[in-house]
Amino acid sequence: MINKSSLCQQAVELLRKRILGQAFLPGQRLDEAALAADLGISRTPLREALKILSAEGLVHVKPRRGCFVAELALDDLDEIFPIMAMLEGRVAYEAALKVRPEDLKRLDALHEKLEKHAAARDVDRYYEVNYVFHDALQELAGNRWLQHMIGDLRKLLRLSRHRSLKLEGRQQESLAEHRALMAALHRRDAETAEEVMKNHLLAQLTALRRMAARQEAA
Amino acid sequence: MINKSSLCQQAVELLRKRILGQAFLPGQRLDEAALAADLGISRTPLREALKILSAEGLVHVKPRRGCFVAELALDDLDEIFPIMAMLEGRVAYEAALKVRPEDLKRLDALHEKLEKHAAARDVDRYYEVNYVFHDALQELAGNRWLQHMIGDLRKLLRLSRHRSLKLEGRQQESLAEHRALMAALHRRDAETAEEVMKNHLLAQLTALRRMAARQEAA
DNA sequence: TCCTTCTATCTTGTATACAAAATAACGCAT
């Protein structure tokens, strides 16, 4: 890893990774001095990094109190997923309008991988490729602002420790939804692509709720 | 105004106001030392403020180069307005589901003002009340994340020097759209409310493009 | 005259120092 960018930027990226990787407890207070010492930098760039993460919603700064890792309640998921559904739906719509044969080839290849990882029950790789797939779609759509907003929300959602795909049967459903999406893309059927993507996201929310309910019971 | 919060926070608010109030030229470089001196603070809190504004998209930080006031091209508006249309449409949808009689009374009162200011050709007041109206609707919808995202985008849009409502005739159209929205809210017709709001936003984009074309010609 | 290159100056990025607020610790009274 090359140390070219500013310490602030590096700190942002590292802390983001740590926060999203659950290296901190949700709600945990981040001690500036300790963190700075840990990262081997001074408090000045660290504080700038924390302000950025705060603007991203990954931490909350309470004046004179310190910085706390954000936590997402189930209620937040209820609010965020419908928004994501709209935004990602729109991506699918725009992507379907612009998709070229070579793009379809690339997406098909990704989808292929998805099927493979699903068959192998490799949830982590599935997640990874799934991310790349959605990212490729966003690039196709070519709407920078849409991309930006979705990126922000996606980061936020990763704060939630719940992984809906771990739920029984959900991975198969997810795969089926992806297949339907691919079919719509091949037909350049933007309306259907949008609808399928929307439902894909909303189904994730439903799965998450089901999972939370089960955890509650246990 | 009381100076209770941190200098960083104050700087954020002041600079935001200045940027949105077109006190800086779009693309203008912000000299840290000069700005800090102007605000009567040191560079430390100022830099934190700039990082926050950068995360909001109001400025762009180029490493080792400085901080520049963001500028919105017409292309950006083309991308942002459809997103806003979806988000505000969703607000209208959720608001229509939750609206209570007393809320309708309040919205009616605001709409009444809107009609009055339109009749008086008072563009600034119309703008102001229009903002309050949309805000009231957001509160009704009660989706904090939706509110947050719309707030961010709305700020961004204000970077654009274009103000569509100033276009002759557009105000009448805008008013008509508002009337249709109120009617849908009274009927608690969420789908229609969403559709009307979407079209309201998209019509604004069309008006902006018309205005830009006219400016181009002049 | 124009381009290049070296130098001087300016600006950003980072560390450190210090003040004020918040937290923790202690002693005291009940």
Next chain:
DNA sequence: ATGCGTTATTTTGTATACAAGATAGAAGGA
């Protein structure tokens, strides 16, 4: 012991100092 008030300590917020990169300007050559 428990609750309260005072003091000590930690921690945030801000200013300042300094180093390294970027910019501008001058000098020299084509």
